[in-house]
Amino acid sequence: MNKSSWIDKKGFxxxxxxxxxxxxVLFWQFGGLHWLLHLRAYDFPLPTQIIxxxxxxxxxxWKHTVITAxxxxxxxxxxxxxxxxxxxxxxxxPQWGYGxxxxxxxxxxIPTTAMAPIMNNWFGxxxxxxxxxxxFFTMAAMAINTYRGLTVLPxxxxxxxxSYNATKKEIFFSLRLPNCVPSIFTAxxxxxxxxxxxxxxxxxxxxxxxxxxxxxxxxxxxxxxxxWAYIACSAIVGIIMYMIVSVVERRVTKWHASQR
Amino acid sequence: xxxxxxxxxxVIAVWVIGVFLVWEFAAFAIRHILPIDTPDTKLPYFxxxxxxxxxxFMDLAASSWVTFINAGRxxxxxxxxxxxxxxxxxWSKAIEKIAFPYLITFQMIPVLGLAPIVYKLVGxxxxxxxxxxxxxxxxxxxxxxxxxxxSVDVQRRELLYSxxxxxxxxxxxxxxxxxxxxxxxxxxIAAPRxxxxxxxxxxxGSTAGIGVKILYALYYNGAGSLLFWSxxxxxxxxxMLSSVVVSLVERIVxxxxxxxxxxxxA
Numbered sequence: 001m002n003k004s005s006w007i008d009k010k011g012f013x014x015x016x017x018x019x020x021x022x023x024x025v026l027f028w029q030f031g032g033l034h035w036l037l038h039l040r041a042y043d044f045p046l047p048t049q050i051i052x053x054x055x056x057x058x059x060x061x062w063k064h065t066v067i068t069a070x071x072x073x074x075x076x077x078x079x080x081x082x083x084x085x086x087x088x089x090x091x092x093x094p095q096w097g098y099g100x101x102x103x104x105x106x107x108x109x110i111p112t113t114a115m116a117p118i119m120n121n122w123f124g125x126x127x128x129x130x131x132x133x134x135x136f137f138t139m140a141a142m143a144i145n146t147y148r149g150l151t152v153l154p155x156x157x158x159x160x161x162x163s164y165n166a167t168k169k170e171i172f173f174s175l176r177l178p179n180c181v182p183s184i185f186t187a188x189x190x191x192x193x194x195x196x197x198x199x200x201x202x203x204x205x206x207x208x209x210x211x212x213x214x215x216x217x218x219x220x221x222x223x224x225x226x227x228w229a230y231i232a233c234s235a236i237v238g239i240i241m242y243m244i245v246s247v248v249e250r251r252v253t254k255w256h257a258s259q260r
Numbered sequence: 261x262x263x264x265x266x267x268x269x270x271v272i273a274v275w276v277i278g279v280f281l282v283w284e285f286a287a288f289a290i291r292h293i294l295p296i297d298t299p300d301t302k303l304p305y306f307x308x309x310x311x312x313x314x315x316x317f318m319d320l321a322a323s324s325w326v327t328f329i330n331a332g333r334x335x336x337x338x339x340x341x342x343x344x345x346x347x348x349x350x351w352s353k354a355i356e357k358i359a360f361p362y363l364i365t366f367q368m369i370p371v372l373g374l375a376p377i378v379y380k381l382v383g384x385x386x387x388x389x390x391x392x393x394x395x396x397x398x399x400x401x402x403x404x405x406x407x408x409x410x411s412v413d414v415q416r417r418e419l420l421y422s423x424x425x426x427x428x429x430x431x432x433x434x435x436x437x438x439x440x441x442x443x444x445x446x447x448x449i450a451a452p453r454x455x456x457x458x459x460x461x462x463x464x465g466s467t468a469g470i471g472v473k474i475l476y477a478l479y480y481n482g483a484g485s486l487l488f489w490s491x492x493x494x495x496x497x498x499x500m501l502s503s504v505v506v507s508l509v510e511r512i513v514x515x516x517x518x519x520x521x522x523x524x525x526a
Contacts, residue, residue, distance in 0.1 A: 016354070017361045043381055095266050099275030109503045111456040113463055113471065114495035121301045121483050197370035201460065204376070212373070216464075219376045227377060235369040242368040 045225035053229035060214075065233045068203065068211040071127050072195040072237070075134025080191065082135065083142025084184070090143070091150040091176060092168075101147050108140035116202040125206050133202040138191040145187035149180025185249040192241040196234055280306055300484030313490035320473065320494045327469040328498055330386050331458035334393020335502075338454070339447060341394065342401030349402075350409035350435070351427075363406070366399050372453075375460045384466035389458040396457045397450035401443065408442025409435055444510040451502040459495055470495050 027033065029047050034040070054061065086104060090097030115133050123129035153175060161171045203212025211234050218226040283306040290299045313320065345363075349356040375392055382388045412435055420430045462471025470491060477488035 013357050016358045020358045021362075039381070096271055096274070098268060099271045099278075102272055103275060103279065105503075106500055109452040109499040110496040111452065111459050111499045113456050113459040114474070114492045114499070117474065117478065117483070117488075118492060193368055193370060197372055200370055200373050201456070204460070205463065215373060215376050219380050224377075224380070227380075231373050231377065234373045238368045238370055239365060 043224065045228050049225040050228045050232065053225050054232075057226070057229070061229060061233055064209060064211050064214045064230070065237060067127070067209050068130075068196070068199050068234065069237050071130040071199040071202075071210065072134055072192075072241075075131040075199065076138050076191055076195040078131070079135040079138030079195070080142045080188065083139035083187075084146050086139065086143040087146040087150055087180075088172075090147055092172070094151070101143060104140045104143040107136060108144065112137060112198050112201045116205055119202065120206050125208065130199050130202040130207070130210070134195045134198045137194050137198045141191050141194055142184075142187045145183050145190070146180050149183025150176045153179055182249075182253055185245060185253065188245045188249075189242060192245055193238055196238045196241070200234055298484060301482075304484070304486055304489050308486050309489045309493055312486035313493055316487065316490060320470070320490065323468065323470045323473045324494050324498050327389075327455065327458050327462065327471065327495075328501070330389035330469070331393045331454040331502070334390040334395075334458070335397045335447075335451060335454045337390065338394035338397030338450065339401045342398045342446070343405060343443070345398075345402045346405035346409065347431075349406055351431075356406075360406075363399065363403055367403060371396055371399065372457055372460060375457065376464065379461055379464045384461060384464060388461045389466075389469070392457045392461055393454035396453045397447075400449040400453075401446040404446030404449070405439055405443045408439030411442070412438045440514050444506065444514070447506045448503055448510075451506045452499040455495075455499045455502050470498060 025047050031041075034044060037044075083104070086100055090101045112133065115136055116129075119129040119132040119136075123132050157175055157179075158171070161175055166174075199210070200212035200215075203210040204216055207213045211230050215227050215230045218230065283303070287299070287303045287305045290296045290302060296302065345359070349359055349363075372392070374395065378388055378392050378395075382391060416434055416438075417430070420434055425433075458469065459471035459474075462469040463475055466472050474488065474491045474495065477485060477491050481487045
Protein backbone atom coordinates (compact mmCIF):
# COMPACT_ATOMS: atom_id res chain seq x y z
CA MET A 1 0.00 0.00 0.00
CA ASN A 2 2.30 2.71 -1.23
CA LYS A 3 0.72 6.04 -0.60
CA SER A 4 2.27 9.31 -1.60
CA SER A 5 4.93 9.63 1.04
CA TRP A 6 4.66 13.30 1.89
CA ILE A 7 1.48 12.63 3.77
CA ASP A 8 3.27 10.28 6.13
CA LYS A 9 5.98 12.81 6.98
CA LYS A 10 5.91 13.94 10.57
CA GLY A 11 5.98 17.55 9.46
CA PHE A 12 2.69 17.19 7.59
CA UNK A 13 1.09 15.39 10.49
CA UNK A 14 1.83 18.28 12.82
CA UNK A 15 1.62 21.21 10.42
CA UNK A 16 -1.56 20.28 8.55
CA UNK A 17 -3.96 20.43 11.51
CA UNK A 18 -2.36 23.64 12.77
CA UNK A 19 -2.59 25.32 9.37
CA UNK A 20 -6.17 24.14 9.07
CA UNK A 21 -6.98 25.48 12.53
CA UNK A 22 -5.44 28.88 11.79
CA UNK A 23 -7.31 29.13 8.49
CA UNK A 24 -10.55 28.23 10.24
CA VAL A 25 -10.08 30.89 12.92
CA LEU A 26 -9.22 33.49 10.27
CA PHE A 27 -12.30 32.47 8.28
CA TRP A 28 -14.37 32.91 11.43
CA GLN A 29 -12.73 36.21 12.35
CA PHE A 30 -13.40 37.75 8.98
CA GLY A 31 -17.06 36.85 8.90
CA GLY A 32 -16.92 33.65 6.87
CA LEU A 33 -18.93 31.63 9.39
CA HIS A 34 -21.55 34.33 9.74
CA TRP A 35 -21.92 34.45 5.99
CA LEU A 36 -22.05 30.67 5.69
CA LEU A 37 -24.57 30.04 8.49
CA HIS A 38 -26.58 33.27 8.03
CA LEU A 39 -25.79 34.46 11.54
CA ARG A 40 -26.03 38.00 12.74
CA ALA A 41 -22.88 39.55 14.18
CA TYR A 42 -24.73 40.06 17.47
CA ASP A 43 -25.59 36.36 17.87
CA PHE A 44 -22.22 34.87 17.26
CA PRO A 45 -19.06 36.47 18.66
CA LEU A 46 -15.76 36.70 16.81
CA PRO A 47 -12.58 35.07 18.16
CA THR A 48 -11.11 38.44 19.09
CA GLN A 49 -14.18 39.28 21.16
CA ILE A 50 -13.87 36.01 23.07
CA ILE A 51 -10.16 36.56 23.67
CA UNK A 52 -11.02 40.02 24.90
CA UNK A 53 -13.29 38.49 27.57
CA UNK A 54 -10.40 36.30 28.71
CA UNK A 55 -8.13 39.32 28.94
CA UNK A 56 -10.52 41.48 30.93
CA UNK A 57 -12.39 39.01 33.14
CA UNK A 58 -9.88 36.29 33.86
CA UNK A 59 -10.48 36.47 37.61
CA UNK A 60 -14.21 35.71 37.34
CA UNK A 61 -13.61 33.05 34.71
CA TRP A 62 -11.03 31.39 36.95
CA LYS A 63 -13.30 31.46 40.00
CA HIS A 64 -16.18 29.67 38.29
CA THR A 65 -13.90 27.26 36.46
CA VAL A 66 -12.40 26.16 39.78
CA ILE A 67 -15.86 25.54 41.23
CA THR A 68 -17.00 23.36 38.33
CA ALA A 69 -13.68 21.56 38.06
CA UNK A 70 -13.78 20.77 41.79
CA UNK A 71 -17.28 19.32 41.50
CA UNK A 72 -16.24 17.25 38.50
CA UNK A 73 -13.02 16.03 40.07
CA UNK A 74 -14.45 15.10 43.49
CA UNK A 75 -17.40 13.36 41.82
CA UNK A 76 -15.08 11.62 39.38
CA UNK A 77 -12.86 10.21 42.12
CA UNK A 78 -15.71 8.99 44.34
CA UNK A 79 -17.70 7.70 41.36
CA UNK A 80 -14.73 5.83 39.89
CA UNK A 81 -13.97 4.08 43.19
CA UNK A 82 -17.62 3.10 43.64
CA UNK A 83 -17.94 1.97 40.02
CA UNK A 84 -14.83 -0.12 40.27
CA UNK A 85 -16.18 -1.67 43.47
CA UNK A 86 -19.41 -2.58 41.71
CA UNK A 87 -17.48 -4.17 38.82
CA UNK A 88 -15.33 -6.20 41.23
CA UNK A 89 -18.38 -7.44 43.13
CA UNK A 90 -20.13 -8.28 39.86
CA UNK A 91 -17.18 -10.29 38.63
CA UNK A 92 -16.74 -11.98 42.02
CA UNK A 93 -20.32 -13.21 41.98
CA PRO A 94 -20.75 -13.79 38.24
CA GLN A 95 -24.22 -15.31 38.50
CA TRP A 96 -26.05 -12.68 40.48
CA GLY A 97 -23.64 -9.79 40.07
CA TYR A 98 -24.64 -9.51 36.45
CA GLY A 99 -27.88 -7.88 37.57
CA UNK A 100 -25.95 -5.12 39.31
CA UNK A 101 -24.22 -4.36 36.08
CA UNK A 102 -27.52 -4.22 34.22
CA UNK A 103 -28.60 -1.70 36.83
CA UNK A 104 -25.49 0.35 36.05
CA UNK A 105 -26.32 0.28 32.33
CA UNK A 106 -29.80 1.48 33.18
CA UNK A 107 -28.41 4.36 35.25
CA UNK A 108 -26.06 5.18 32.39
CA UNK A 109 -29.01 5.61 30.05
CA ILE A 110 -30.91 7.96 32.38
CA PRO A 111 -30.74 11.50 31.00
CA THR A 112 -28.51 13.73 33.13
CA THR A 113 -31.24 16.32 32.87
CA ALA A 114 -33.61 13.97 34.70
CA MET A 115 -31.15 13.18 37.49
CA ALA A 116 -30.14 16.77 38.19
CA PRO A 117 -33.48 17.97 39.67
CA ILE A 118 -33.66 14.95 42.00
CA MET A 119 -30.15 15.58 43.30
CA ASN A 120 -31.04 19.22 43.80
CA ASN A 121 -33.92 18.03 45.99
CA TRP A 122 -31.62 15.79 47.96
CA PHE A 123 -28.55 17.91 48.45
CA GLY A 124 -29.66 21.48 47.91
CA UNK A 125 -28.41 24.04 45.46
CA UNK A 126 -24.75 23.98 46.42
CA UNK A 127 -21.87 21.89 45.19
CA UNK A 128 -23.11 18.72 46.89
CA UNK A 129 -25.92 18.07 44.43
CA UNK A 130 -23.58 18.58 41.45
CA UNK A 131 -21.04 16.19 42.90
CA UNK A 132 -23.80 13.63 43.42
CA UNK A 133 -24.87 13.85 39.77
CA UNK A 134 -21.27 13.39 38.66
CA UNK A 135 -20.87 10.40 40.98
CA PHE A 136 -23.89 8.64 39.51
CA PHE A 137 -22.77 8.85 35.91
CA THR A 138 -19.04 8.28 36.38
CA MET A 139 -19.84 5.29 38.57
CA ALA A 140 -21.98 3.72 35.88
CA ALA A 141 -19.44 4.25 33.08
CA MET A 142 -16.58 3.00 35.24
CA ALA A 143 -18.47 -0.14 36.31
CA ILE A 144 -19.44 -1.09 32.76
CA ASN A 145 -15.94 -0.62 31.36
CA THR A 146 -13.98 -2.30 34.12
CA TYR A 147 -16.40 -5.23 34.27
CA ARG A 148 -15.37 -6.02 30.69
CA GLY A 149 -11.71 -5.89 31.69
CA LEU A 150 -12.33 -8.15 34.67
CA THR A 151 -14.31 -10.76 32.78
CA VAL A 152 -13.17 -10.75 29.14
CA LEU A 153 -9.85 -12.51 29.67
CA PRO A 154 -7.25 -13.68 27.15
CA UNK A 155 -8.20 -17.08 25.71
CA UNK A 156 -7.32 -20.07 27.90
CA UNK A 157 -5.80 -17.90 30.65
CA UNK A 158 -8.60 -18.83 33.02
CA UNK A 159 -8.24 -22.51 32.14
CA UNK A 160 -4.52 -22.26 32.80
CA UNK A 161 -5.09 -20.68 36.20
CA UNK A 162 -7.62 -23.37 37.06
CA SER A 163 -5.25 -26.12 35.98
CA TYR A 164 -2.80 -24.68 38.51
CA ASN A 165 -5.58 -25.06 41.06
CA ALA A 166 -5.49 -21.29 41.65
CA THR A 167 -7.97 -19.96 44.18
CA LYS A 168 -10.55 -17.35 43.32
CA LYS A 169 -8.43 -14.77 45.13
CA GLU A 170 -5.29 -15.69 43.19
CA ILE A 171 -7.16 -15.59 39.90
CA PHE A 172 -8.46 -12.16 40.82
CA PHE A 173 -5.15 -10.63 41.82
CA SER A 174 -2.86 -12.15 39.21
CA LEU A 175 -5.19 -12.40 36.23
CA ARG A 176 -8.35 -10.30 36.43
CA LEU A 177 -6.92 -7.22 38.11
CA PRO A 178 -3.91 -6.74 35.78
CA ASN A 179 -6.15 -7.53 32.82
CA CYS A 180 -8.53 -4.74 33.68
CA VAL A 181 -5.96 -1.95 34.14
CA PRO A 182 -6.24 -0.80 30.50
CA SER A 183 -10.04 -0.76 30.84
CA ILE A 184 -9.75 1.51 33.87
CA PHE A 185 -7.99 4.04 31.70
CA THR A 186 -10.45 3.62 28.85
CA ALA A 187 -13.18 4.32 31.38
CA UNK A 188 -11.36 7.32 32.83
CA UNK A 189 -10.98 8.85 29.39
CA UNK A 190 -14.74 8.65 28.97
CA UNK A 191 -15.59 9.74 32.50
CA UNK A 192 -13.38 12.86 32.54
CA UNK A 193 -15.62 14.36 29.87
CA UNK A 194 -18.74 12.88 31.46
CA UNK A 195 -17.85 14.42 34.81
CA UNK A 196 -17.41 17.93 33.42
CA UNK A 197 -20.56 17.57 31.37
CA UNK A 198 -22.67 16.29 34.27
CA UNK A 199 -21.41 19.07 36.54
CA UNK A 200 -22.23 21.72 33.94
CA UNK A 201 -25.68 20.34 33.19
CA UNK A 202 -26.45 20.12 36.89
CA UNK A 203 -25.40 23.75 37.22
CA UNK A 204 -27.69 24.86 34.41
CA UNK A 205 -30.60 24.33 36.79
CA UNK A 206 -30.74 25.88 40.19
CA UNK A 207 -27.30 26.92 41.27
CA UNK A 208 -25.54 30.16 41.98
CA UNK A 209 -21.98 29.46 40.85
CA UNK A 210 -19.98 27.48 38.34
CA UNK A 211 -19.53 27.43 34.59
CA UNK A 212 -22.97 26.06 33.73
CA UNK A 213 -24.65 28.71 35.88
CA UNK A 214 -22.57 31.49 34.37
CA UNK A 215 -23.06 30.40 30.75
CA UNK A 216 -26.80 30.55 31.23
CA UNK A 217 -26.88 33.84 33.08
CA UNK A 218 -24.49 35.78 30.82
CA UNK A 219 -26.35 34.57 27.73
CA UNK A 220 -29.59 35.81 29.24
CA UNK A 221 -27.93 39.16 29.75
CA UNK A 222 -27.03 39.08 26.06
CA UNK A 223 -23.29 38.83 26.60
CA UNK A 224 -22.61 36.18 23.97
CA UNK A 225 -18.86 36.53 23.91
CA UNK A 226 -18.78 35.89 27.67
CA UNK A 227 -20.81 32.73 27.17
CA TRP A 228 -18.32 31.44 24.65
CA ALA A 229 -15.45 32.26 26.98
CA TYR A 230 -17.05 30.09 29.69
CA ILE A 231 -17.57 27.29 27.18
CA ALA A 232 -13.91 27.60 26.23
CA CYS A 233 -12.96 27.29 29.91
CA SER A 234 -14.95 24.05 30.23
CA ALA A 235 -13.29 22.74 27.08
CA ILE A 236 -9.84 23.57 28.42
CA VAL A 237 -10.54 21.80 31.72
CA GLY A 238 -11.86 18.78 29.81
CA ILE A 239 -8.75 18.64 27.64
CA ILE A 240 -6.38 19.01 30.61
CA MET A 241 -8.11 16.22 32.54
CA TYR A 242 -8.03 13.97 29.49
CA MET A 243 -4.35 14.66 28.94
CA ILE A 244 -3.46 13.87 32.56
CA VAL A 245 -5.25 10.52 32.20
CA SER A 246 -3.39 9.83 28.93
CA VAL A 247 0.01 10.59 30.44
CA VAL A 248 -0.62 8.42 33.50
CA GLU A 249 -1.95 5.68 31.23
CA ARG A 250 1.22 5.69 29.15
CA ARG A 251 3.34 5.39 32.27
CA VAL A 252 1.30 2.75 34.03
CA THR A 253 0.47 0.45 31.13
CA LYS A 254 3.92 0.40 29.56
CA TRP A 255 4.08 -3.34 30.13
CA HIS A 256 0.84 -3.68 28.28
CA ALA A 257 1.98 -1.89 25.11
CA SER A 258 2.51 -5.16 23.24
CA GLN A 259 -1.09 -6.09 23.76
CA ARG A 260 -2.57 -2.85 22.64
CA UNK B 261 -18.33 -21.96 38.17
CA UNK B 262 -19.74 -25.28 37.04
CA UNK B 263 -22.73 -24.77 39.32
CA UNK B 264 -26.17 -24.71 37.78
CA UNK B 265 -26.34 -21.54 35.68
CA UNK B 266 -29.19 -19.23 36.68
CA UNK B 267 -31.19 -17.82 33.83
CA UNK B 268 -30.17 -14.22 33.24
CA UNK B 269 -33.78 -13.14 32.95
CA UNK B 270 -34.43 -14.44 36.46
CA VAL B 271 -31.34 -12.58 37.73
CA ILE B 272 -32.58 -9.34 36.21
CA ALA B 273 -36.08 -9.91 37.58
CA VAL B 274 -34.73 -10.48 41.09
CA TRP B 275 -32.66 -7.31 40.84
CA VAL B 276 -35.59 -5.25 39.64
CA ILE B 277 -37.71 -6.51 42.55
CA GLY B 278 -34.79 -5.88 44.91
CA VAL B 279 -34.38 -2.27 43.77
CA PHE B 280 -38.13 -1.78 44.13
CA LEU B 281 -38.12 -3.15 47.69
CA VAL B 282 -35.09 -1.08 48.71
CA TRP B 283 -36.76 2.05 47.32
CA GLU B 284 -40.04 1.31 49.13
CA PHE B 285 -38.25 0.59 52.39
CA ALA B 286 -36.14 3.76 52.13
CA ALA B 287 -39.29 5.78 51.45
CA PHE B 288 -40.93 4.15 54.48
CA ALA B 289 -37.85 4.74 56.61
CA ILE B 290 -37.61 8.47 56.00
CA ARG B 291 -41.26 8.84 56.97
CA HIS B 292 -41.66 6.60 59.98
CA ILE B 293 -38.34 5.26 61.28
CA LEU B 294 -36.03 8.26 60.91
CA PRO B 295 -38.37 11.07 59.96
CA ILE B 296 -36.79 13.85 57.89
CA ASP B 297 -38.15 17.16 56.66
CA THR B 298 -40.22 17.11 53.45
CA PRO B 299 -39.82 13.42 52.68
CA ASP B 300 -41.97 13.83 49.55
CA THR B 301 -39.29 15.87 47.78
CA LYS B 302 -36.57 13.40 48.74
CA LEU B 303 -38.12 10.07 47.94
CA PRO B 304 -41.79 9.31 47.35
CA TYR B 305 -43.12 5.76 47.46
CA PHE B 306 -42.24 4.08 44.21
CA UNK B 307 -45.68 2.53 43.81
CA UNK B 308 -47.16 6.02 44.07
CA UNK B 309 -44.92 7.24 41.28
CA UNK B 310 -45.89 4.28 39.10
CA UNK B 311 -49.60 4.80 39.74
CA UNK B 312 -49.34 8.51 38.85
CA UNK B 313 -47.29 7.53 35.83
CA UNK B 314 -50.08 5.34 34.52
CA UNK B 315 -52.81 7.80 35.47
CA UNK B 316 -51.09 10.37 33.25
CA PHE B 317 -49.83 7.82 30.79
CA MET B 318 -51.28 9.28 27.60
CA ASP B 319 -50.13 12.75 28.50
CA LEU B 320 -46.61 11.61 29.37
CA ALA B 321 -46.40 9.36 26.34
CA ALA B 322 -47.38 12.20 24.02
CA SER B 323 -44.74 14.50 25.51
CA SER B 324 -42.12 11.77 25.49
CA TRP B 325 -42.89 11.09 21.87
CA VAL B 326 -42.11 14.72 20.93
CA THR B 327 -38.76 14.47 22.72
CA PHE B 328 -38.01 11.06 21.31
CA ILE B 329 -38.78 11.94 17.70
CA ASN B 330 -36.69 15.13 17.77
CA ALA B 331 -33.79 13.43 19.49
CA GLY B 332 -34.16 10.60 16.98
CA ARG B 333 -34.05 12.92 14.00
CA UNK B 334 -30.95 14.62 15.35
CA UNK B 335 -29.46 11.24 16.12
CA UNK B 336 -29.96 10.03 12.54
CA UNK B 337 -28.52 13.22 11.06
CA UNK B 338 -25.57 13.18 13.46
CA UNK B 339 -24.93 9.49 12.79
CA UNK B 340 -25.03 10.07 9.04
CA UNK B 341 -22.57 12.97 9.25
CA UNK B 342 -20.37 10.97 11.62
CA UNK B 343 -20.31 8.07 9.14
CA UNK B 344 -19.42 10.36 6.25
CA UNK B 345 -16.58 11.98 8.22
CA UNK B 346 -15.20 8.64 9.39
CA UNK B 347 -15.48 7.33 5.85
CA UNK B 348 -13.64 10.32 4.35
CA UNK B 349 -10.94 10.07 6.99
CA UNK B 350 -10.43 6.41 6.31
CA TRP B 351 -10.50 6.96 2.54
CA SER B 352 -8.02 9.80 2.40
CA LYS B 353 -4.98 9.90 4.61
CA ALA B 354 -4.56 13.64 4.13
CA ILE B 355 -8.05 14.34 5.48
CA GLU B 356 -7.42 12.02 8.40
CA LYS B 357 -4.18 13.74 9.31
CA ILE B 358 -5.87 17.12 9.28
CA ALA B 359 -9.10 16.20 11.03
CA PHE B 360 -8.07 13.53 13.54
CA PRO B 361 -6.59 15.84 16.19
CA TYR B 362 -9.78 17.87 16.11
CA LEU B 363 -11.99 14.83 16.37
CA ILE B 364 -10.09 13.70 19.47
CA THR B 365 -10.11 17.18 20.96
CA PHE B 366 -13.83 17.56 20.48
CA GLN B 367 -14.33 14.30 22.33
CA MET B 368 -12.75 15.85 25.40
CA ILE B 369 -15.02 18.87 25.29
CA PRO B 370 -18.33 18.86 27.13
CA VAL B 371 -20.24 19.61 23.92
CA LEU B 372 -23.59 19.91 25.69
CA GLY B 373 -22.24 23.08 27.26
CA LEU B 374 -23.06 24.56 23.88
CA ALA B 375 -26.77 23.96 24.47
CA PRO B 376 -27.52 27.46 25.78
CA ILE B 377 -25.77 28.92 22.75
CA VAL B 378 -27.72 26.74 20.33
CA TYR B 379 -30.86 27.67 22.24
CA LYS B 380 -29.99 31.33 21.91
CA LEU B 381 -29.39 30.97 18.18
CA VAL B 382 -32.40 28.91 17.09
CA GLY B 383 -34.75 29.06 20.08
CA UNK B 384 -36.48 26.16 21.81
CA UNK B 385 -38.22 24.74 18.78
CA UNK B 386 -37.73 21.39 17.15
CA UNK B 387 -34.73 22.69 15.16
CA UNK B 388 -32.75 23.34 18.33
CA UNK B 389 -33.40 19.85 19.66
CA UNK B 390 -32.49 18.26 16.35
CA UNK B 391 -29.37 20.41 16.00
CA UNK B 392 -27.98 19.70 19.46
CA UNK B 393 -28.84 15.98 19.20
CA UNK B 394 -27.02 15.78 15.88
CA UNK B 395 -24.04 17.63 17.33
CA UNK B 396 -23.81 15.33 20.33
CA UNK B 397 -24.15 12.05 18.42
CA UNK B 398 -21.74 12.99 15.68
CA UNK B 399 -18.49 12.58 17.64
CA UNK B 400 -18.91 9.16 19.24
CA UNK B 401 -20.13 7.74 15.94
CA UNK B 402 -17.25 9.20 13.91
CA UNK B 403 -14.57 8.19 16.41
CA UNK B 404 -15.84 4.65 16.88
CA UNK B 405 -16.44 3.99 13.20
CA UNK B 406 -12.98 5.28 12.33
CA UNK B 407 -11.61 2.99 15.00
CA UNK B 408 -13.50 0.16 13.32
CA UNK B 409 -11.97 0.98 9.94
CA UNK B 410 -8.53 1.06 11.54
CA SER B 411 -8.89 -2.31 13.20
CA VAL B 412 -9.76 -4.19 10.01
CA ASP B 413 -7.33 -7.06 9.64
CA VAL B 414 -4.34 -5.86 7.57
CA GLN B 415 -3.86 -9.28 5.98
CA ARG B 416 -7.37 -9.26 4.61
CA ARG B 417 -6.85 -5.80 3.17
CA GLU B 418 -3.62 -6.89 1.59
CA LEU B 419 -5.28 -9.95 0.12
CA LEU B 420 -7.86 -7.79 -1.63
CA TYR B 421 -5.10 -5.40 -2.63
CA SER B 422 -3.16 -8.25 -4.20
CA UNK B 423 -6.27 -9.15 -6.20
CA UNK B 424 -6.18 -5.55 -7.49
CA UNK B 425 -9.63 -5.00 -5.98
CA UNK B 426 -10.94 -1.52 -6.58
CA UNK B 427 -11.18 0.71 -3.53
CA UNK B 428 -14.99 1.02 -3.58
CA UNK B 429 -15.32 -2.76 -3.74
CA UNK B 430 -12.85 -3.18 -0.87
CA UNK B 431 -15.01 -0.89 1.23
CA UNK B 432 -18.21 -2.61 0.25
CA UNK B 433 -16.98 -6.16 0.80
CA UNK B 434 -14.51 -5.79 3.64
CA UNK B 435 -14.13 -2.45 5.37
CA UNK B 436 -17.77 -1.52 5.99
CA UNK B 437 -18.98 -4.97 7.12
CA UNK B 438 -16.01 -5.35 9.49
CA UNK B 439 -16.49 -1.90 10.99
CA UNK B 440 -20.25 -2.25 11.58
CA UNK B 441 -19.94 -3.50 15.19
CA UNK B 442 -17.86 -0.44 16.06
CA UNK B 443 -20.43 1.79 14.41
CA UNK B 444 -23.07 0.38 16.72
CA UNK B 445 -20.79 0.87 19.72
CA UNK B 446 -20.65 4.54 18.82
CA UNK B 447 -24.41 4.71 18.26
CA UNK B 448 -25.08 3.09 21.63
CA ILE B 449 -22.99 5.74 23.34
CA ALA B 450 -24.69 8.49 21.39
CA ALA B 451 -28.36 7.47 21.72
CA PRO B 452 -29.03 8.25 25.42
CA ARG B 453 -27.00 11.44 25.10
CA UNK B 454 -29.30 12.75 22.39
CA UNK B 455 -32.25 12.30 24.77
CA UNK B 456 -30.34 14.22 27.45
CA UNK B 457 -29.62 16.94 24.91
CA UNK B 458 -33.22 17.23 23.73
CA UNK B 459 -34.53 17.40 27.29
CA UNK B 460 -31.93 20.03 28.12
CA UNK B 461 -33.16 22.28 25.32
CA UNK B 462 -36.73 21.68 26.43
CA UNK B 463 -35.96 22.63 30.00
CA UNK B 464 -34.41 25.87 28.83
CA GLY B 465 -37.77 26.83 27.43
CA SER B 466 -39.81 25.11 24.76
CA THR B 467 -43.41 24.38 24.00
CA ALA B 468 -43.60 20.60 24.03
CA GLY B 469 -41.69 17.55 25.22
CA ILE B 470 -40.99 15.69 28.43
CA GLY B 471 -38.51 18.36 29.56
CA VAL B 472 -41.32 20.90 29.47
CA LYS B 473 -43.50 18.50 31.47
CA ILE B 474 -40.78 18.20 34.13
CA LEU B 475 -40.58 21.98 34.43
CA TYR B 476 -44.37 22.42 34.58
CA ALA B 477 -44.68 19.75 37.23
CA LEU B 478 -41.95 21.51 39.24
CA TYR B 479 -43.65 24.90 38.97
CA TYR B 480 -47.28 23.96 39.43
CA ASN B 481 -47.14 20.83 41.56
CA GLY B 482 -43.81 21.25 43.35
CA ALA B 483 -40.74 19.07 43.71
CA GLY B 484 -42.58 16.81 46.12
CA SER B 485 -45.37 15.98 43.73
CA LEU B 486 -45.81 12.53 42.34
CA LEU B 487 -46.36 14.07 38.91
CA PHE B 488 -42.84 15.51 38.94
CA TRP B 489 -41.42 12.12 39.82
CA SER B 490 -43.42 10.31 37.17
CA UNK B 491 -42.14 12.82 34.58
CA UNK B 492 -38.60 11.98 35.71
CA UNK B 493 -39.49 8.30 35.43
CA UNK B 494 -40.73 8.86 31.88
CA UNK B 495 -37.48 10.66 30.99
CA UNK B 496 -35.42 7.81 32.44
CA UNK B 497 -37.45 5.25 30.50
CA UNK B 498 -36.94 7.32 27.37
CA UNK B 499 -33.16 7.23 27.82
CA MET B 500 -33.15 3.48 28.32
CA LEU B 501 -35.53 2.97 25.42
CA SER B 502 -33.15 4.80 23.11
CA SER B 503 -30.31 2.40 23.81
CA VAL B 504 -32.64 -0.60 23.60
CA VAL B 505 -33.76 0.52 20.14
CA VAL B 506 -30.15 0.77 18.94
CA SER B 507 -29.41 -2.69 20.37
CA LEU B 508 -32.42 -4.15 18.56
CA VAL B 509 -31.36 -2.60 15.26
CA GLU B 510 -27.87 -3.94 15.87
CA ARG B 511 -29.20 -7.43 16.38
CA ILE B 512 -31.12 -7.21 13.11
CA VAL B 513 -28.30 -5.70 11.05
CA UNK B 514 -25.40 -7.76 12.36
CA UNK B 515 -26.83 -10.94 13.86
CA UNK B 516 -23.50 -12.74 13.49
CA UNK B 517 -21.76 -10.49 16.01
CA UNK B 518 -24.08 -11.50 18.85
CA UNK B 519 -23.62 -15.18 18.03
CA UNK B 520 -19.84 -14.79 18.10
CA UNK B 521 -19.95 -13.01 21.43
CA UNK B 522 -21.98 -15.81 22.96
CA UNK B 523 -19.49 -18.36 21.69
CA UNK B 524 -16.64 -16.33 23.14
CA UNK B 525 -18.26 -16.16 26.53
CA ALA B 526 -19.05 -19.83 26.81
